[in-house]
Amino acid sequence: xxxxxxxxxxxxxxxxxxxxxxxxxxxxxxxxxxxxxxxxxxxxxxxxxxxxxxxxxxxxxxxxxxxxxxxxxxxxxxxxxxxxxxxxxxxxxxxxxxxxxxxxxxxxxxxxxxxxxxxxxxxxxxxxxxxxxxxxxxxxxxxxxxxxxxxxxxxxxxxxxxxxxxxxxxxxxxxxxxxxxxxxxxxxxxxxxxxxxxxxxxxxxxxxxxxxxxxxxxxxxxxxxxxxxxxxxxxxxxxxxxxxxxxxxxxxxxxxxxxxxxxxxxxxxxxxxxxxxxxxxxxxxxxxxxxxxxxxxxxxxxxxxxxxxxxxxxxxxxxxxxxxxxxxxxxxxxxxxxxxxxxxxxxxxxxxxxxxxxxxxxxxxxxxxxxxxxxxxxxxxxxxxxxxxxxxxxxxxxxxxxxxxxxxxxxxxxxxxxxxxxxxxxxxxxxxxxxxxxxxxxxxxxxx
Amino acid sequence: xxxxxxxxxxxxxxxxxxxxxxxxxxxxxxxxxxxxxxxxxxxxxxxxxxxxxxxxxxxxxxxxxxxxxxxxxxxx
Numbered sequence: 001x002x003x004x005x006x007x008x009x010x011x012x013x014x015x016x017x018x019x020x021x022x023x024x025x026x027x028x029x030x031x032x033x034x035x036x037x038x039x040x041x042x043x044x045x046x047x048x049x050x051x052x053x054x055x056x057x058x059x060x061x062x063x064x065x066x067x068x069x070x071x072x073x074x075x076x077x078x079x080x081x082x083x084x085x086x087x088x089x090x091x092x093x094x095x096x097x098x099x100x101x102x103x104x105x106x107x108x109x110x111x112x113x114x115x116x117x118x119x120x121x122x123x124x125x126x127x128x129x130x131x132x133x134x135x136x137x138x139x140x141x142x143x144x145x146x147x148x149x150x151x152x153x154x155x156x157x158x159x160x161x162x163x164x165x166x167x168x169x170x171x172x173x174x175x176x177x178x179x180x181x182x183x184x185x186x187x188x189x190x191x192x193x194x195x196x197x198x199x200x201x202x203x204x205x206x207x208x209x210x211x212x213x214x215x216x217x218x219x220x221x222x223x224x225x226x227x228x229x230x231x232x233x234x235x236x237x238x239x240x241x242x243x244x245x246x247x248x249x250x251x252x253x254x255x256x257x258x259x260x261x262x263x264x265x266x267x268x269x270x271x272x273x274x275x276x277x278x279x280x281x282x283x284x285x286x287x288x289x290x291x292x293x294x295x296x297x298x299x300x301x302x303x304x305x306x307x308x309x310x311x312x313x314x315x316x317x318x319x320x321x322x323x324x325x326x327x328x329x330x331x332x333x334x335x336x337x338x339x340x341x342x343x344x345x346x347x348x349x350x351x352x353x354x355x356x357x358x359x360x361x362x363x364x365x366x367x368x369x370x371x372x373x374x375x376x377x378x379x380x381x382x383x384x385x386x387x388x389x390x391x392x393x394x395x396x397x398x399x400x401x402x403x404x405x406x407x408x409x410x411x412x413x414x415x416x417x418x419x420x421x422x423x424x425x426x427x428x429x430x431x432x433x434x435x436x437x438x439x440x441x442x443x444x445x446x447x448x
Numbered sequence: 449x450x451x452x453x454x455x456x457x458x459x460x461x462x463x464x465x466x467x468x469x470x471x472x473x474x475x476x477x478x479x480x481x482x483x484x485x486x487x488x489x490x491x492x493x494x495x496x497x498x499x500x501x502x503x504x505x506x507x508x509x510x511x512x513x514x515x516x517x518x519x520x521x522x523x524x
Contacts, residue, residue, distance in 0.1 A: 037487040052495035056503060067502070069495050087498070151521065180522025197474035205516035239516045245490070250479035255490055259512045302513030306488055313487045321510035329510035337487050345487070355509050380509055380524060392496070406496055412507070434507055442495055 035311045035339035036396035043446065045077040052404075052442030054089075059435040062143065063093040079161040087153040094143035096432040098272040098377040100364050101141055102284050103424055108142065108273065109133040110215035111228045111289075141432055144271060151177045165192040169203070182209045188241075199245040207237040213270040220268060220291035221371065235265030251308040259300045267292040274377050279366040282423030286367055290376040292360070297324040313337040321355075327381070329355035335392070344395035351388035357381060363430040366422065379432040384414035386433075400447070406440040 033039050049072050056065040067089035074082045097108060110133065136142040157171030167190040175182040188203025211217075216228030239261035247253045268291050276286040304317035314336055321329040335349035358381040360374035387410070394404035412433030419426050475483060482488060491497060491514070505511045506523035 035487075038485050040481075040484040041486040041489045041492075042484060050495055052499070054499040067499060069498060071495065085498075149522075153521075175521060177522050182521065186516065195474065195477060203516070209522070211522060239512065241512075241516060246473075247475050247483060248473050250475040251482040251488075253483065253488070253490075257513060259516070261512065261516070298510075298512065300510070300513045304490065304514070306490065308482045308485070308488055311487070313485075317514075319510070319513040321513065323509070325509075327509045329508070331510065331513070339487075353504075353508060353510075358509065380507060386508065392493075394493075404493060404496070408500075410503070410507070436503075436507075438499070438503065440496055440499055442493075 034342070035345065036343045037337070037339065037345050037394070038311050042075075043448075044075050044079060045448070046075050047447040048073045048075070048444060049446075050442060050444045052440055054438060054440045056436060056438045058093065059437075061093060062434065063091060063095055063147065063436075065089055065091045081157075081159040083155075083157045085153075085155040087155075088151070090150045092148050094145040095147045095271075096379060097142050097144045098269075098274055098290055099136075099142035099287060100275045100277070100284065100377070100425070100430065101139060101428050102136075103138050104283065105135055105138055106142060106284060106287075107133070107135045108144070108287070109224050111218040111222075111224070111226055113216050113228055141429075142273075149178050151175060151180075165196075166190070167192075179213050180209065180211050182207060184208070184237075197247045200243070201245075202242045203240070205237075205239045205241075207239075209235040209237070209265070211235070211266060211270065215270065217266075217270055218289040221274075221288050221375070224273070224287050224289070233266030233270075235263060235267065237261060237263040253306050255302075255304045257300075257302040259298070259302070261298045263296045263298070264294060267294065267296055269376070269378060272376065272378050274375055275364045276367040276371075277364050277422065277425065279368045279422055282421060282425035282428070284364075290378065291374050292376055293325065293374050295324065299323070311339040325381070326359035327355055327357070329353065335390075340393075343397070345393065347392040347394075349388070349390040349392065351386075351390075353386040353388075355384060357383040363418075364425070379412075379414065379434075382414055382431070382433075384412050384431070384433050386410060386412040400445055402444040402446075404442045404444070406438070408438040408440075409436075410438070411435045 049070070051070045054065070054067040056067070058064070067087065069085060069087040071083060071085040076082070099106060099108065134145060153173065153175040155171065155173040157169060159167060159169040161167050169188045170186065172185045184205060184207035186203060186205040188201055190199055190201035192199050210232055212232040217230040217233055219226050219229040239259065241257055241259045243255060243257035245253065245255045272290045273287050274290045275284045276288065277283060278285045298321065300319055300321040302317065302319045307314045315334070317333045319331040331351065331353045333349070333351040335347050338346045340346055358376065360372060361376055361381040363377050363382070365371065365375065388408060390406060390408040392404070392406040394402060396402050412435065414431040414433050416429045416431040417427070418430060421428070486492065502521065505521060
């Protein structure tokens with residue numbers, strides 16, 4: 001029974017309009033729409049400029065990021081779309097270095113760049129000013145306060161409609177940081193089937209990354225201050241995404257994607273350390289550089305759905321993720337688009353994320369234990385769960401100008417205390433996860 | 449794990465086949481007004497999605513799903 005009340009209302013509206021002598025509200029796409037966001041999205045022959053700013057702040061004066069992005073999209077009358085995007089971000093603050101808290105002050109220093117006379121921690125970086133050497137007071141989480149970087153990223157994409165309902169998209173991206181460069185290229189093909197109720201797509205992406213740490217590449221699992229193993233390292237990532245988008249009813253659609261990616265090269269975080277502790281007292285005994293495997297295979301299945309009820313839209317998605325490092329993650333996300341007046345909306349959102357630990361993750365190891373082939377104390381590889389609570393809003397100020405914004409709170413929770421840990425570690429907070437607040441605001445202008 | 453992913457992948461075309469077959473799913477060309485709405489688009493507000501994905505990429509081990517899993521960022 002798809003001849004719903006809405007269809008009937010529209011028909012009656014057109015009839016009533018004709019009787020009253022007013023122009024019929026054509027397909028309720030423009031004037032008759034109850035809310036500006038009920039209007040049709042497809043706008044061939046338009047140019048859209050979008051600029052947005054993100055301010056991201058972690059609790060305890062950890063990382064702060066300010067990120068600005070501008071996108072220009074040209075929707076050609078024939079259906080082709082050309083889009084260019086420029087992103088700039090600046091990061092400052094303190095990031096956990098992988099070491100554990102201690103009841104004593106701890107000093108950390110980078111690898112030395114020369115065999116003789118390099119000295120410990122005398123490799124000041126000309127761009128960030130960081131020396132790589134710092135001391136952490138007793139009881140505090142070891143963080144590297146010299147963390148400071150900026151990034152410029154460029155992205156260009158073109159989508160071309162081909163014959164028989166095929167659509168080809170190609171694009172490329174480049175990203176530049178003081179110590180990291182990334183290039184990527186992508187291509188995907190989509191095909192509409194069965195009166196455009198089904199869309200199949202397949203895409204490939206290839207990425208080439210170069211890391212050039214300002215401290216040099218540390219010798220993996222070696223002691224702090226040891227001579228560097230090189231200046232830079234490379235990583236290559238090849239990814240595939242295959243998906244289907246299916247319209248289930250006139251107000252309900254679903255999307256399902258399968259992704260597979262293989263990454264080869266340097267995955268180790270050159271700034272991350274690892275603490276070996278005294279097996280009796282639990283005090284740090286020795287600090288070494290971490291080491292991760294040279295290959296990582298990732299798979300994920302992503303499902304999303306959108307369902308409209310009146311002018312409200314429910315958006316839900318779930319992702320299952322697994323990689324060859326032994327991490328399995330599940331992500332649930334839910335948001336509700338609620339119209340406000342004739343030109344605005346509110347969108348509360350909730351996201352839940354859970355991941356298991358990488359096989360080689362450990363917050364510390366005892367110095368009398370054999371050291372495994374790979375090891376990392378990076379909390380991003382640990383077992384944790386995370387909640388995001390968000391509120392998004394937008395308003396169509398004029399037919400051409402839209403304003404939007406988002407406030408978001410993100411909290412990670414993991415295992416903080418391990419009663420079986422040796423000595424003082426049984427009473428030491430071992431989790432280095434993040435809590436952060438994000439604020440986004442943006443403007444979008446459309447030329448018809 | 450790998451086997452279950454392949455099974456789900458193999459089931460994808462079945463969903464499409466249902467649309468083509470006797471099961472009444474989908475929308476007729478004249479029933480597209482709701483689906484065409486701005487509020488119904490997948491991946492609306494790409495800037496917000498890009499900011500969020502960048503944040504999650506730098507704080508979590510999992511990435512991708514909606515799109516490619518790279519990051520173009522040295523943050524993880």
